[in-house]
Amino acid sequence: MKVAVFSTKSYEKALLAKVSETSELKFTYFTHSLNAITATLGDKFEAICVFVNDDVNSQVVNMLAKQNIRHIALRCAGYNNVDIETASRNGIRVSRVPSYAPEAVAEHAVALIMTLNRKIHKAYNRIREGNFELNGLMGFNLKNKRVGVIGTGHIGKALVTIMRGFGCEVICCDPVPSPEIMDMGVTYVDLDRLLTQSDIVSLHCPLNEKTYHLINQTSISRMRDGVMLINTSRGGLVDSQAVIKGLKSGKIGYLGLDVYEMESDLFFENRSTEIIGDDVFERLATFHNVIITGHQGFFTLEAMNEIASTVVANLVTCNTPQANPENFLV
Incomplete structure (x- = not known):
């Protein structure tokens, strides 16, 4: 099977090549992201492999279908960037990697929490300048703080476990409560209660029509003064303009982001010699x-x-009984 891989980085080439050695897959790598302009590169391939910021909208899917693409393999868990309905209508299979070392993202969320709390970023810069003053670096103990986890899939569950290890009280919000989490003694509450009672709010839910701008001016107004907000899930969960207002008013005391709603125009590239034209992002970065x-x-x-292995397995087993149904959206 000939597979076109979009938005490829060097480290991905090595991993995909390694895990596909014994398969009949033939990868062709493109550094370009997939969109309506670059979709023509998919001609003469049987499948494409895409990442979080590739734009696989209805127009692109129809273009791929005309090129006889039969499989869209995502190298990620989220699929908000793919028009699933159009893919299904064109008979194109869509696979993803629903779970890959969820501790990785959960631990990064904790890294953001600890950095913001203990002001590691400030201390690092001070020490490099020979400034050993402690004024302005005071943090707080995590023990006994209440952490609200929105979304308790694999990653959310991993964060719950970690934060309980710190001695935090954890409350969760999810339309489908996890029996495993409830067995830990963790309480599920509605979103309003979670927002009003949490010292730290961490987002771990998918991006869809219901969760778009879940964090907005209204939801921020319900939060505790000085709340810490963490988003390692999808940028569109957060209304960036509302968050800026929350930061300026002091309602949001700490903000940790690993994602940004307009990140497709910024992230995964070296832009150190460019002028960043996104004024919202630049304003966020000034706080x-x-x-x-x-x-x-x-x-x-x-x-x-794990991502590389699952992508290869999805491509190889796509039309066989060995295909893992959890991995296929269509």
Whole structure:
């Protein structure tokens, strides 16, 4: 099977090549992201492999169908960037990687929490300048703080376990409560109660019509003054303009982002010699109590190996009884 891989990085080439050695897959790698302009590169391939910021909208899917693409293999868990209905109508299979070392993203969320709380970013810069003053670096103990986890899939569940290890009280919100989490003694509450009672709010839910801008001006107004907000899930969950207002008013005391709603125009590329034209992102980056990382929460060796292995397995088993139904959306 000939597979076109879009938005490819060097580290992905090595991993995909390694795990596909014994298969009959033939990968061709493109550094370009997939969109209506680059979709023509999929000609003469049987499948394409895409990442979180590739744009696989209805127009693109129809173009791929005309090129006889029969499989869209995602290298991620989220699929909000793919028009599933159009793919189904065209008879194109769509696969994803629903679970890959969920501890990787959960641990990154904790890294953001600890950095913001103990002001590691400030301390690091001070020490490099020979400034050993402690004023302005005071944090708080995590023990006995209440952490609200929105979304308790694999990643949310991993974060619950970690935060309970810190001695935190954890409350959760999810339309489908996890029996495993409830067995830990963790309470599920509605969104309003979680927002009003949590010292730290961490997002771990998918992006869809119901969750788009879940964090907005109204939901922020319900939060505790000085709340810590963490998003390592999808950028569209958060209304960036509303968050800026929350930061300016002091309602949001700490903000940790590994994702951003307009990240497709920024992330995964070296833009250090460019003028960033996104004024909203630039404003967010000016706050001293904001930490932004470039969608690296998933980026551990274990997670990357799992992603590559699952992508290859999805491609190889696509039309066989061995295909894992959990991995296929269509």
